[in-house]
Amino acid sequence: MRLETGVAPVGDSIEVIDPATEQVITRLPSAGPEDADRAVARAKASFKTWRDVAAGDRATLLRRVGAAVEAHATDLARLESRNAGKPIGDALGEIGMVAATFAYYAGAPERLTGKTIPVPGGVNMTFKEPMGVVALITPWNFPLAIASWGVAPALAAGNTVVLKPAQLTPLTALELERTALEAGLPEGVFNVVAGQGSVVGERLVDHPDVAKITFTGSTAVGKRISARAARTVKRVTLELGGKSANIVFADADLERAAAAAPSAVFGNAGQDCCARSRILVERSVMDDFLDLLSTGVASMRVGDPMDETTEMGPLITAEHRSKVASFLDDDTTVVARGTAPEGPGFWFAPTVVTPNSPGARAVAEEIFGPIACVLPFDGEDEAISIANDTIYGLSGSIWTENGARALRVARALEAGTLSVNSNWSVRIATPYGGFKQSGTGRALGPDALDYYTELKNVYIAT
Ligand code: NAP
Ligand code: MG
Numbered sequence: 271m272r273l274e275t276g277v278a279p280v281g282d283s284i285e286v287i288d289p290a291t292e293q294v295i296t297r298l299p300s301a302g303p304e305d306a307d308r309a310v311a312r313a314k315a316s317f318k319t320w321r322d323v324a325a326g327d328r329a330t331l332l333r334r335v336g337a338a339v340e341a342h343a344t345d346l347a348r349l350e351s352r353n354a355g356k357p358i359g360d361a362l363g364e365i366g367m368v369a370a371t372f373a374y375y376a377g378a379p380e381r382l383t384g385k386t387i388p389v390p391g392g393v394n395m396t397f398k399e400p401m402g403v404v405a406l407i408t409p410w411n412f413p414l415a416i417a418s419w420g421v422a423p424a425l426a427a428g429n430t431v432v433l434k435p436a437q438l439t440p441l442t443a444l445e446l447e448r449t450a451l452e453a454g455l456p457e458g459v460f461n462v463v464a465g466q467g468s469v470v471g472e473r474l475v476d477h478p479d480v481a482k483i484t485f486t487g488s489t490a491v492g493k494r495i496s497a498r499a500a501r502t503v504k505r506v507t508l509e510l511g512g513k514s515a516n517i518v519f520a521d522a523d524l525e526r527a528a529a530a531a532p533s534a535v536f537g538n539a540g541q542d543c544c545a546r547s548r549i550l551v552e553r554s555v556m557d558d559f560l561d562l563l564s565t566g567v568a569s570m571r572v573g574d575p576m577d578e579t580t581e582m583g584p585l586i587t588a589e590h591r592s593k594v595a596s597f598l599d600d601d602t603t604v605v606a607r608g609t610a611p612e613g614p615g616f617w618f619a620p621t622v623v624t625p626n627s628p629g630a631r632a633v634a635e636e637i638f639g640p641i642a643c644v645l646p647f648d649g650e651d652e653a654i655s656i657a658n659d660t661i662y663g664l665s666g667s668i669w670t671e672n673g674a675r676a677l678r679v680a681r682a683l684e685a686g687t688l689s690v691n692s693n694w695s696v697r698i699a700t701p702y703g704g705f706k707q708s709g710t711g712r713a714l715g716p717d718a719l720d721y722y723t724e725l726k727n728v729y730i731a732t
Contacts, residue, residue, distance in 0.1 A: 284437050284464060289355035289584045290575050292614040298440065301465030306432070306473040309461040313403040313430040314479045316458030321400045321428040325379035331455055332379075332426060336372030338453040339365065339446070346414065346442055351575045353439045354413060355583040355616070356538060358576050367698065368418040368446075371714075374698045375422035378719055382427065384726075392731040398723035400428030401505065402481035405474040407467065407495070408443070409487045410436035410586055411541040411638075416509075417443055419702075419713040420484045421460060427722040432461045432480070434471050436487075438586055440464035467491065475499050482722070485509070486543075489636075489662075489707050507711030507721050509543065509703060511636040512664030514685065515657035516546030516693065519650075520555045522669035526691070528562030531642070532570060534667065534693035536608075536620040539582050540594070540640035543708075544665035544687065544695045547637055550653055553646040560622075560644065564606035567620050572610045584616040585639060591616045594639030598623065601630035605644065634660065650675060654682045663705030665695045686712070 282302070286295045320328075339346065343365045351361035384396035406420040417433055424431050435443035440462075447462040463470050467487075474480055475498045485495050486509040499506045516534060518527045534546040551559045575583040585591045595618065598604065602623040610617035620640040625633050632643045647653045657666060665687040668679050676690040686704045687695045696702055696714070703712040711721045 284440065286353060286438075286441060287587075288352050289586050290352075290615045292616070295353060295441070298444075298464055300437070301463045301470050303469060303473040305465065306434075306463050306470045306477070309432045309463045310403055310405075310474070310477050310479050312458035312461055313432050316456060317400070317402055317430045320425075320430050320456065320459050323428075325382070328379040328426065328428070329376045331453070332372050332376035332422065334453040335450045335455060336369045336376065338449045339372065340369040342445070342449055343369065346445060348576075349445065350414060350439075350442050351583075353441050354410060355575055355586065357580040357583055359578055359580075360538065361575075364412055364415040365442075368414050371415075371418040371422045371698050375426040378423065378426040378716075379428070382719065382723070389729070392729055395728045395730070397726040397728070398427070398719070399726050401722065401724055402429060403479055404429045404431050404482045404484065404722060405477070405480045406431060406433045407471045407474065407483065407485045407487065408433065408435050410439040411538055411543070413439040414442040414446060416486050417446065419718070420486075421446075423718045424482075424484075424722045425455075425460065427719055429482070429722055430459050430461075432463060432474060434463050434465065434467070434474060437464065437466060471495075472498065475504070476502070478502060481505065483507070484711075484721075492709065505721070507713070508709040509711075509713060510664075510707060510709040511638075511662055512543045512545065512704065512708050513548060513634070513636050513660045513662045514544055514546050514665040514667075515548045515550050515683075516667045517550045517647075517653050517657060517669065517679065518552065518555070518559060519653070519668075519670040519672070519675065520552040521671050521675075522555075523671065523691070524555055524559060525562060527669040528559055529566060530693050531563055532566045532620065533581070535642040536567075536570060536582050536640045539585050539618070540620075541586060541590075541638050545638075546665070546667055546693055547642055548633065548657075549642055549644045550647050550656055551644060552653070553648050556644075556646050560605060563622060563642075563644070567606045567608045567622055570608045570620050572608060572617065572619065582620060582640065585618050586616065588616050590639070591618055594618055594637055594641065597632045597635070597637050597639075597641055599631065601625060601627045602632050602643070636662065650679060654679060658682075658684045661707040664703075664708035665689075667693045
C-alpha cells in the first residue's frame with residue numbers, strides 16, 4: 271500500500287520519494303528501537319574518549335568535516351534538491367551553510383572557557399562541561415542544514431551525537447555520517463538512525479543515556495517531546511513553528527519591501543518555519559503594495575527543482591498539499607496567484623489571500639505552504655498588536671525608513687529573530703530561535719554552545 275504521505279510501509283523499509291516526480295528514489299531499512307539503543311550505546315562509549323580529545327584536535331576534525339562537505343557539495347545538493355523538492359540553487363546554498371557551520375563551530379572548542387570568581391575564603395571556578403550523548407530529531411524542510419546546526423556545536427562542546435532525520439528526507443544525513451567518518455571523525459562520535467519519529471524518536475527521548483534532546487519540527491510534536499523528556503529531566507531545545515509578520519509601514523521603500531516579500535513566504539515553497547506568512551501593510555499603501563506584490567507573484571518561476579532558474583519547487587507530499595489547500599476556504603479571498611506545473615509532483619501555485627473574517631484559519635494557523643495572508647493596519651500600535659496576536663514568536667520583519675520606529679517596533683515584538691528592511695533571519699554567527707510556542711533555547715551563534723554544555727562550579731578553599 272502506498273501511503274499519501276509518500277512513506278510506505280514496505281516491510282520494515284522507508285520508501286524515499288522525489289516530490290517533483292512522485293518517483294521512488296530509494297528504499298532504506300527503517301530503524302527500530304533496538305537500532306536507536308545501539309546508536310546510543312556507541313555514542314556513550316565514544317563520549318569517554320571524545321570529551322578528552324584536545325580542543326585543538328577537535329577543532330581540526332570539525333574543520334575537516336566542513337571541508338569534506340564542501341568537497342561533496344554538488345552531490346549533496348543534488349540529493350537534497352531531489353529528495354526535498356527544493357530548487358538546486360537553494361540546495362547549494364544550504365549545503366554551503368552546512369560546511370560553514372562546521373567551520374564556524376571549529377572555532378569553539380578552544381574558546382570554551384569558564385570564569386574565576388573570588389569569594390570569601392577562596393575562589394570559585396566555572397567550567398562548561400559537555401553533557402554526554404545529545405540526540406537530534408530533525409524535520410524534512412531543511413534536512414541537512416538544520417541537522418548541522420545541532421551536530422556542529424554539540425560535537426564542538428565535546429558531546430557525542432545521535433541524529434534521527436525525518437523519514438521523508440533521510441538521505442543527506444546518511445551521507446553526512448559517511449563523509450564525517452571519511453574526514454576522520456572517530457567511529458561512534460556521530461551516528462545517524464533513520465526511522466519513524468514515534469518509534470526511534472520517542473526511544474531517544476526516553477533513553478536514560480541520552481542527556482539532551484534538540485528537536486526541530488512541529489509545535490504539536492515539540493510539546494509531546496517536552497513532556498516525555500521531563501520524565502528523565504532531560505535538557506531540551508525546541509525549534510518549532512511560526513506565523514511571522516512582515517510589517518510594511520507607509521514610510522518604507524515600498525518597491526524593495528514588495529520585491530522581497532515573495533521569497534520570504536514562498537521560499538522553500540513556504541515550508542519554512544520563519545516564513546513571513548502574514549504581511550501587515552499600513553492601510554494608506556495597501557493598494558500600491560498589493561499591485562507590486564501581485565506582479566512579483568505572477569512572475570515566480572515554479573517548476574523543475576534541477577533547473578537553475580527555478581525559484582520554487584513542489585510541496586513535500588500529497589498529504590501536505592491537501593493540508594495547505596484547505597486554507598483556501600470561505601474565510602479567504604485569493605487576490606493573487608502564480609502558476610505551477612501539472613502533476614506528477616506535489617505542486618501548488620504561490621497564492622496571496624486576504625481574510626474575509628477575523629477568525630480565518632489562514633490568519634491564525636501556520637500554513638507551512640506557499641500562501642501569504644495580507645492584512646491592513648492603521649498605525650504603529652495596531653501593527654504591533656496584530657503581529658503579537660499569535661501563539662508563535664519565531665521571526666518577523668519591519669520595513670520603514672524611520673530608524674527610531676524600527677527599533678521601537680523591534681523591541682515591542684514578541685519574537686526571537688527579527689530583521690529591519692530585510693527578511694533575512696538566519697546567520698551562522700547569530701542566535702536563532704523563538705519566543706512563546708515557537709520553542710525554547712537557541713541555535714547558531716556563540717550562544718548555542720550554552721545549550722550543549724552544563725555549567726559546573728568548583729569552590730577551592732584557600
Ligand atoms: P514533525 O512532524 O514535528 O517532525 C519533525 C521530526 O520529529 C521528524 O523527524 C519526525 O519523524 C519526528 N517525530 C514525529 N513524531 C515524533 C514523536 N512522537 N517523538 C519524537 N519524534 C517525532 O514536523 P515536520 O512535519 O517534519 O515539519 C514541519 C513542522 O516543523 C512545521 O510546523 C515547522 O514550523 C516546524 N519547523 C520548525 C523549524 C524551526 O527551526 N523552528 C524548522 C523546521 C520546521 P518522522 O516524520 O520521520 O516520523
Ligand atoms: Mg510529521
